[in-house]
Amino acid sequence: MLTLGLIGYGSVARGIVSAFPPDSVGWIALLREGVSxxxxxxxxxxxxxxxxxxxxxxxxxxxxxxxxxAAYVPALLEAGIPTVIASVGALSDPVLADRIAILRRNGGARAILPAGALGGLDYLRAIAALPDARVRYTSRKPPAAWTAELTALGLSAEHEELTLFEGTPEEATRAYPKNLNAAFAVALAAGADKVTVRVVADPKAAGNTHEIEAESAAGTASFRFTNAPSPDNPKTSALMALSLVAALGELLDTEGVR
Structure with missing residues (x-):
């Protein structure tokens, strides 16, 4: 039986486990003390x-x-264990990003950064070298996904859309560490200095929507992805688990273990 590991066991991890035949994979899940x-x-x-x-x-x-x-991935890479990183927003910390980059280069173990809830990142990587490239990423979700944030601000988006945030990818990941990994995936592809991030609570949003608008000397492009929310967590797209399953499958095929 193939042994695979998980860090955490929430809705995304459950989706990953359910995608593999239970009689062919045994999972080891690292959980916080007291979590059962x-x-x-x-x-x-x-x-x-x-x-x-x-x-x-x-x-x-x-x-x-x-x-x-930050707590676990460097040690896994040092131990030679390939790791798929869902929370790519953590790499907005330059010290952590540099450490993981060095380990990826020198340690031999692969660290995979999946696309998550997005597509079009290959286009952004292609224009990243162009000095005039500019990218705007908008996270547009129903107000139910931002209930706590709206309540804390004393605001309502019941009838009209409301912009909760606009700024850099680094500021976005600090302000919304659980919700804007997609924003930093865009930043990693295009270059953080070229990206502006916007967060919108929109009562007309059909699902968790990601909008990418890019301009450069190579042309213009726009991408819009409307993802169904996870049944267990309205802030997370159901596509996230599927993306991680695909990244894990590709990693296992590359490593020759399937």
């Missing part, structure tokens, strides 16, 4: 990183938030 979700028979929980590393999974998927990337 209902786990399928083929998922075993551990509370210490050393226990996960000792199990020698063929790969690990981080699905627990930006803090988990």
């Amino acid at each position: 979700p209902d786990l399928p028979a083929n998922v075993r929980a551990v509370a210490q990183l050393d226990r996960l590393i000792d199990a020698r999974p063929k790969a690990v998927v981080e699905a627990a938030g930006q803090a988990a990337v």
